[in-house]
Amino acid sequence: MGNIIGGGIFLLPASVAPYGTVSLLAFGVLTVGAIALALVFGRLARRSPRTGGPYVYAREAFGDFAGFLAAWSYWIxxxxxxxxxxVGAVGYVHVLWPGHQSRGTDLVLALLALWLPALANLAGTRWVGAVQLVSTVLKLIPLLFIAVIGIFFFDPHKLGSFTEGGHSAIGGLSASAAILLYSYVxxxxAAVSAGEVRDPERNVGRATVLGTAAAALVYLLGTLAVFGTVAHGQLVHSTAPFSDAVNTMFGGAWGGTVVAVAAVVSILGALNGWTLMSAQVPYAAAHDGLFPKFFAVRRRGVPTAGVLIGTVLASLLTVFNYASGSQRAFEVLVLVATFSATVPYLLASGAQLYFLLSGRTAEVRTGAFVRDIVLALTGFGFSLxxxxxxxxxxxxxxxxxxFAGVIVYAWMSARRRHRPAPVPEAVTEPVR
Known part of the structure; x- marks a missing residue:
């Protein structure tokens, strides 16, 4: 849940409001696809409860090159x-600390947002879990509060039309879905860190499905509450829709502060989890000789080299963003990152189809063949x-x-091929 719910939820209602309440239907459709994909990951984690998630499944189904592409895409x-x-966290800090905006200060705050979760990761997986639990609870409290209390202030006349802005129902559904899709990345x-989880065959599947369903519930109820408390004309132009909802319910102007605190906590929690994710997949690939071996260095259950390298690269990109003064290059990279997430999703869904259709249902450990085929196809369609x-x-x-990663794959493959073969141990005949 902490990884799925980042800072985007606090802007989503305003982002989809121009398309009308059809966007709520889009949420429902997407939730079905996301839960289907979560169920696929749960099934795959039962079959291969190893750290690496999509990388492990793609490699076992389709070989080293497919596994490398999954790991490379996920790492980027x-x-x-x-x-x-x-960078998103800095924007919410401005609400809490107005009048102190400067490029240098913003850069320092962004770097702190990267390195504080990195330090928690370096302290070990127990610290990662503790920080993730606390941050998830702290950010859920205000979101659920608005969602539940919003029922008592809900005014259907504020919802606006089913479609807005001249869009057809299908056009509005597709356009709003395109915005909402990234909310479920x-x-x-849970599958990526399966190797560090107690009883992964049971717990990874549960965490994946329950976490995705709970995040979807928070998204849908929170968006519905904002739609029903903030007038549609105001919501379309809102830069802080949850703050506007709080101010509408209770009056005053303190809603912005409450929501900003929740957003900062939410983003730091997501960074805590994603810092670990940025190291786990390279760690698994390094163990198989597909990534440089220093990614396999681990301490207290955490791949330390992967955490440090990922945080350094994110820091360099952040410095570039503030030094260039242009958001355009950074926005393109963010979209590239979103596309990169779909590659391991597609490969994992394809791997599940392969295991099912190749007669290896015993390895998948599931009895409902038709149901699992439908889930895998739904997950694949959701990824597309x-x-x-x-x-x-x-x-x-x-x-x-x-495909720039092909160079890395060629280099690692060449190194593995020129490694000396292990010398077999001498076999001693037993004395008769």
Whole structure:
């Protein structure tokens, strides 16, 4: 839940309001796809409860190259997303600390947002879990409060029309879905860290499905509450829809402060989880010789080299963002990161289909063959929808990033081929 719910939820109602209440229907459709994908990851984690998640499944089904592409894409997505989250946190800090905005101060705050979760990760997986639990509870309290209390202030006349802005129902559904799609990136988080989880065959599947369903419930109820408490005309132009909802319910102007605190906590919690994610997949790939071996260095259950390298790369990207003074290059990279997340999703869904259709149902450990085929196809379709929602430019740029990794794969493959073969141990005949 902590990885799925970042800072975007606090702007989502205003982002989809121009399309009308059809966006709530889009949320429902997307939730079905996200939960189907979560169920697929749960099934795959039961079959292969190892750290690495999508990388492990793709490699076991389709070989080293597919596994490498899954690991490479996921790694790029994770540290670029971390940089984006850090920059997003700075915007909410401005609400809490007005009048102190400068490029230098913002850079320092963004770097702190990256390195504080990194330090928690370096302290060990127990600290990661503790920080994630606390931050998730702290950010859920205000979101659930608004969602539940919003029922008593709900005014259907504020919802606006089913479709707005001249969009057809299908057009509004697709357009709002394209915005909402990225809210569910992170459904694979529990599977990625399966090797560090107690009883992963049971707990990873549960965490994946329950976490995704709970995040979806928070999204839907929170968005519905904002739609029903903030007048549609105001919501379309709102820069802080949850703050406006609190102010509408209780009056005053303190809602912005409460929501800003929740947003900062939410983003720091997401960074805590995604910092670990940025190290886990390279760690698994390094163990198999597909990534440089220093990614396999681990201490207290955490791949320390991966955490440090991912945080350094995210820091460099953050410095570039503030030094250039232009958001355009950074926005493109964020879209590239979103596209990159879909590659391991597609490969994992394809792996599940392969295991089912190749007669290896015993390894999948599931009895309902038809149900699992439907789930895998739904997860695959959901992932394709993510690709379409990323847009042409992101797909084009993301494909270039993806295949740039071929150079790394060629280098690692050549190194493995020239490694001396292990000398077999001498076999001693037993004395008769």
């Amino acid at each position: 997505m994770s540290w670029v997303s971390n940089a984006a989250l850090a 992170g459904v694979e988080s 929808w993510l690709v379409a929602g990323a847009g042409y430019e992101a797909v084009y740029q993301g494909t270039l990033f993806l």
